Amino acid sequence: xxxxxxxxxxxxxxxxxxxxxxxxxxxxxxxxxxxxxxxxxxxxxxxxxxxxxxxxxxxxxxxxxxxxxxxxxxxxxxxxxxxxxxxxxxxxxxxxxxxxxxxxxxxxxxxxxxxxxxxxxxxxxxxxxxxxxxxxxxxxxxxxxxxxxxxxxxxxxxxxxxxxxxxxxxxxxxxxxxxxxxxxxxxxxxxxxxxxxxxxxxxxxxxxxxxxxxxxxxxxxxxxxxxxxxxxxxxxxxxxxxxxxxxxxxxxxxxxxxxxxxxxxxxxxxxxxxxxxxxxxxxxxxxxxxxxxxxxxxxxxxxxxxxxx
Amino acid sequence: xxxxxxxxxxxxxxxxxxxxxxxxxxxxxxxxxxxxxxxxxxxxxxxxxxxxxxxxxxxxxxxxxxxxxxxxxxxxxxxxxxxxxxxxxxxxxxxxxxxxxxxxxxxxxxxxxxxxxxxxxxxxxxxxxxxxxxxxxxxxxxxxxxxxxxxxxxxxxxxxxxxxxxxxxxxxxxxxxxxxxxxxxxxxxxxxxxxxxxxxxxxxxxxxxxxxxxxxxxxxxxxxxxxxxxxxxxxxxxxxxxxxxxxxxxxxxxxxxxxxxxxxxxxxxxxxxxxxxxxxxxxxxxxxxxxxxxxxxxxxxxxx
Numbered sequence: 001x002x003x004x005x006x007x008x009x010x011x012x013x014x015x016x017x018x019x020x021x022x023x024x025x026x027x028x029x030x031x032x033x034x035x036x037x038x039x040x041x042x043x044x045x046x047x048x049x050x051x052x053x054x055x056x057x058x059x060x061x062x063x064x065x066x067x068x069x070x071x072x073x074x075x076x077x078x079x080x081x082x083x084x085x086x087x088x089x090x091x092x093x094x095x096x097x098x099x100x101x102x103x104x105x106x107x108x109x110x111x112x113x114x115x116x117x118x119x120x121x122x123x124x125x126x127x128x129x130x131x132x133x134x135x136x137x138x139x140x141x142x143x144x145x146x147x148x149x150x151x152x153x154x155x156x157x158x159x160x161x162x163x164x165x166x167x168x169x170x171x172x173x174x175x176x177x178x179x180x181x182x183x184x185x186x187x188x189x190x191x192x193x194x195x196x197x198x199x200x201x202x203x204x205x206x207x208x209x210x211x212x213x214x215x216x217x218x219x220x221x222x223x224x225x226x227x228x229x230x231x232x233x234x235x236x237x238x239x240x241x242x243x244x245x246x247x248x249x250x251x252x253x254x255x256x257x258x259x260x261x262x263x264x265x266x267x268x269x270x271x272x273x274x275x276x277x278x279x280x281x282x283x284x285x286x287x288x289x290x291x292x293x294x295x296x297x298x299x300x301x302x303x304x305x306x307x308x309x
Numbered sequence: 310x311x312x313x314x315x316x317x318x319x320x321x322x323x324x325x326x327x328x329x330x331x332x333x334x335x336x337x338x339x340x341x342x343x344x345x346x347x348x349x350x351x352x353x354x355x356x357x358x359x360x361x362x363x364x365x366x367x368x369x370x371x372x373x374x375x376x377x378x379x380x381x382x383x384x385x386x387x388x389x390x391x392x393x394x395x396x397x398x399x400x401x402x403x404x405x406x407x408x409x410x411x412x413x414x415x416x417x418x419x420x421x422x423x424x425x426x427x428x429x430x431x432x433x434x435x436x437x438x439x440x441x442x443x444x445x446x447x448x449x450x451x452x453x454x455x456x457x458x459x460x461x462x463x464x465x466x467x468x469x470x471x472x473x474x475x476x477x478x479x480x481x482x483x484x485x486x487x488x489x490x491x492x493x494x495x496x497x498x499x500x501x502x503x504x505x506x507x508x509x510x511x512x513x514x515x516x517x518x519x520x521x522x523x524x525x526x527x528x529x530x531x532x533x534x535x536x537x538x539x540x541x542x543x544x545x546x547x548x549x550x551x552x553x554x555x556x557x558x559x560x561x562x563x564x565x566x567x568x569x570x571x572x573x574x575x576x577x578x579x580x581x582x583x584x585x586x587x588x589x590x591x592x593x594x595x596x597x598x599x600x601x602x603x604x605x606x607x608x609x610x611x612x613x
Contacts, residue, residue: 030410057444130526286438
């Protein structure tokens with residue numbers, strides 16, 4: 001009893017005494033994280049300044065919301081936000097159910113050996129780099145030498161310049177993403193399904209449930225918490241579509257649908273060196289993301305117990 | 310688990326269900342496997358036949374020309390070497406930073422466990438964005454060096470959580486307490502007991518970080534202007550992505566057109582070989598490590 005009281009009253013330094021070296025373990029990572037993650041967060045104020053390299057972040061003149069008004073007064077912002085939202089929502093709407101359904105199908109598949117083969121093959125594209133993935137797409141869809149156009153021509157159709165066709169670009173982006181990611185995104189659901197107790201299935205069989213009914217009413221509900229968790233995480237990044245792939249698939253002709261906030265930020269910041277303006281656009285983007293994350297989390301928290309925080 | 314049901318009688322509905330699933334999954338299998346297979350057979354076929362659409366199931370007019378062409382391209386070989394160095398160096402530093410941090414944060418008796426974990430989790434949700442980060446990377450003198458590709462991301466929070474979960478479940482606390490009684494400090498314990506037990510997690514982290522370094526081009530695009538320092542993915546981007554966007558529309562004679570077609574075909578074929586060669590490091594390790602990768606996802610999904 002007394003020992004416990006003494007323990008609780010120990011000061012911070014004393015409590016640290018036994019494990020101050022554990023702090024040393026963490027130090028290198030923390031130093032770099034502070035420099036390259038937390039200082040840039042503080043440096044977000046260049047969005048409110050007129051950044052000049054020789055004056056540094058904190059010495060450049062304060063201009064308030066000028067960079068933001070410039071963005072919102074311009075003609076671009078609505079298109080950018082629209083493109084970003086559509087691309088992100090479309091990717092989510094296509095990729096999310098495919099991963100869940102794939103996991104459910106694999107889990108209820110009777111042929112275990114063959115299942116292993118299918119899993120190995122569907123995971124593989126995940127390890128292809130973005131550049132190679134986009135290179136393959138461009139190759140396959142090339143108007144002159146691409147396989148797809150060869151098939152179209154053989155069937156008597158006209159050559160389609162896929163990569164420059166505005167109406168096709170989003171579908172190409174999203175479905176190639178599904179192709180590349182479905183196997184890997186199904187892993188987490190597949191892993192979760194291992195936790196379904198066989199007793200549920202046995203009881204359902206006794207009650208005369210078919211396999212399809214069991215998958216639908218036992219396996220699928222079991223995935224609900226995992227699904228909500230991933231959905232919330234994804235909603236929080238709804239405005240941050242991966243820069244790498246979009247940029248690699250962009251060309252002047254498809255720019256009206258392929259220009260998103262991230263590529264715009266890059267173009268203005270790195271290529272045109274308009275650092276303050278670009279930061280303002282980026283900051284607005286992160287703000288919307290945070291609002292989305294908190295909102296979705298709040299709504300899921302109200303509807304179920306699966307909120308993230 | 311499903312095996313246990315086989316003892317029970319399968320109804321007609323079940324047979325239909327199984328058949329449909331079999332058909333769908335086989336379809337998915339081919340949808341995923343065929344493009345990969347096609348790249349392989351195209352890389353060893355006559356370029357003219359490939360662009361004419363004759364290569365469907367087997368290579369036509371077998372040749373290694375595409376590969377020799379790639380090996381003759383100096384920029385590609387230089388990029389390959391650069392990427393190897395960046396990947397090895399980067400992964401090593403990643404491990405050096407991630408493993409000790411994850412171990413410390415896995416210890417329930419570490420006083421600063423919660424604030425430091427929060428410190429890292431926060432970085433997943435808030436960030437300065439592309440430009441402020443760029444300015445800091447530039448101001449710390451990392452521009453046009455490989456450090457710019459290594460230091461800013463030296464600790465991946467997701468990987469750290471995976472490793473922390475591993476330590477939590479695999480290093481029993483009693484072991485630590487026993488060692489403490491014998492007068493063994495944290496550092497000694499970490500080096501002589503924890504590290505020898507972390508083979509599996511080291512493998513997982515190596516793969517996650519390694520593949521990440523090998524495949525990334527974003528950081529190099531932003532931070533590296535000097536072409537001699539470009540990683541392979543940037544060179545690949547030049548050949549695979551940028552070249553194809555250039556469309557020539559000038560009028561040409563029949564012969565010029567034919568010669569152009571041949572050259573173009575060779576260039577196209579080189580792309581197939583290039584895809585294979587650039588994926589070789591990952592392709593070689595993939596069969597051996599697939600289960601480790603999957604294990605990593607599973608450890609990560611157990612919320613810790």
